[in-house]
Amino acid sequence: MTTTVTHTTNHAWLMTNVRQTDGTRVDVSIANGRIAAIGPNLPREPGGAIEDGAGALLLPGFVEGHTHLDKTTWGMSWYRNEVGPKLTDRIENERRWRAQSGHDAGAQSLALARAFVQAGTTRLRTHVDIDTDAGLRHLEGVLATRDTLRDVLDMQIVAFPQSGLLGRPGTDALLDRALSAGADVLGALDPALIDGDPVTSLDLTFELAQRHQKPIDIHLHEPGEIGAFTFGLLLDRVAALGMQGQVVVSHAFCLGALPERERDTLLARIADLCVALLTTAPPSTPVPPLKTCIDKGVTLFGGNDGIRDTWTPYGSPDMLERAMLIAMRYGLRRDDDLALAFDCVSTTAARACGFAQYGLQAGARADLVLLDADGLAHAIVARPPRKLVVANGRIVARHGAPATHRIGR
Template sequence: MTSTAAPTAPSAPPPAALMIANVRLADGQRVDVSIADGRIAAIGADLPREPGMSIEDGADALLLPGFVEGHTHLDKTHWGLRWYRNEVGPKLTDRIDNERRWRAHSGHDAGAQSLALARAFLQMGTTRLRTHVDIDTDAGLRHLDGVLATRDALRDVLDLQIVAFPQSGLLGRTGTADLLEHALAAGADVLGALDPALIDGDPVKSLDLTFAIAQRHQKPIDIHLHEPGEIGAFTLGLLLDRVAALGMQGQVVVSHAFCLGALPERERDALLARLAQLRVALLTTAPPSVPVPPLVACREHGVVLFGGNDGIRDTWTPYGSPDMLERAMLIAMRYGLRRDDDLALAFDCVSGTAANACGFEAYGLHVGARADLVLVDADTLAQAIVARPVRKLVMSHGRIVARDGALVGAWIDAGAAPGSTSAGASFGHAADTR
């Protein structure tokens, strides 16, 4: 497959033995972290220093696991480009049509742009990421090609899951289903879908075809469900019927699920019970202006609810940031979380719960977990979420990739095309200069 993205960064093994000394866990415990072959080998107070071990002094910083972005659109972003003037109409179809026209006429480069934003995520502490990529009958697999190249360029330090996403729906444009099959065969990890009733107009046919494609390729599903109220509940019920009938428990994510925030409690709770039974997870971006799945009720019913940004600086929205501490703060604000222990629930939406929901393995701060670590100057986790301090250190796969808010070493220019300006040279100022 051809690509506009860059040659890959040099692949090198992580340091054989490294210790992050003098750091604090979220519970206040002071510990050292011993790392070997990219994994946490030991974590505890006053660990022994082995001969030849490199020591990194954490200087009493707060230790966090690498962050997880559960839902974004790397291929769409304008990150680092000139400001896009948004004059699009109010309907979902207005945004879809406007974006297709703009991308076709502007020559938007999904490879270069996804690489710029992925590196910004890495710099700010995200080491695992799920991105939806448009599979379009006009562009074919061009956007996918670019994001596949970004995944390859950052393969040593960023786990990047790709969702093959039919942004215009599955049924409305002839050839979309075939393109989705080609995308899954080419390397996409997950099958996407969009509003089977309001976009496709035939939720039974749309869902039947979606599940058939997923089963042929043995891939999980992540569906955008913006449909409100009773319409969304009807579609969600149809989806859950298929999960049960086809044995796809634990293999489906419903993104947005606005309907669950607007239903009467009895009807909502019946759906939550089915979601929990079938292990169907929910993704929220915690938008301020539409209903959202209820966090407390989801947890009470055993439904997994995790978080993500959605689009960042694209034709759909001027908002968004590759800082998952900011997203945790926005989740906390949307759900009225103020106590320190409640803020920890918001962080879980962009860390452990998100990793589990997306199927990212060996995650966390425990022996055997992959050494994906973030150090920040904060007294507590709640302060880190609210103040969002500069990342003192970011480690991925046992490699130090960023220090004091900037990428370091081989990752300064990882994936940058020969002769081009580094996509990461001004990450710290990108939001202020566009």
């Protein structure tokens, strides 16, 4: 007889008859939000509930390594995109629209974050605009979302200067306040092409990070030789300040456009200094080479970037879709290669962002996804509805819908 586990379960219970990606049938014992054991024929705790997995495929909760929850129009009326082609066009258009429309970063980030959880994401890093017009208003909204979902979603917030650090006086002071107010990571943007002074920009960024003892996640869209120059300056500071393992470079388009010899020399330094790379795998922009990065010991993980906002109509809170887009961008077709794409939104992403106690092993936080698929590659390509999503030991979604009318407090 099977006892249905409720969404509020936070004590001992047992998930039975699930398949690991190698085909092994196992049970999963869960206690107080953690995986107590994984293996065949596990004993039931006295009085503990049982959830029959019915042979479904078992995956760890997904990891979103780079998104912008504060910007989204998720669930709102369609935004008609008529923005110009330049990066600065998008920045100014977004600032103007958010101010004129009264866009509510709190309500919108909560709607999208709940959709992420419902689709199986249990760890998430979001960049939040710190703006001299809006002040910390967007951050305050996302901090409220993090608090609402704290029992089911492990969220990191990046204090992100969308207009750069130097162009708008007072941005550095706002970033300082944002890190004191609860932001976990310091963001930055194109020190050469946006700030126009990469040395000063990077010096100030690293000084702020050191002052608050926070890691850095920098957007680097700069192409080719310009991007390589900025990258070199950044790596110099990582080495000088002992910030190995504390810096992520998002996008890093230059690594997809450099000559092989120059690229590989830069990748060797990146690996040596334990700097991680984030890609959204855009279809029409150079991207860091996935397999070369893996071969050279460079951590490369994945994320969506913005989802349904003034920058783009695209994106989805389903990280299996992002894994598929990563696989398509890199020409991955074999089942074992598709597993590399899934690593970009699971184990590798958790390691790069510093999400602790992640994975399918005893002692890890019980973040689990069940779905009907023959194997991992099939799951990525077909992206079936989630039969069950468990976050921090709680069942939060069944059959593609929230387990209750609302996820979170």
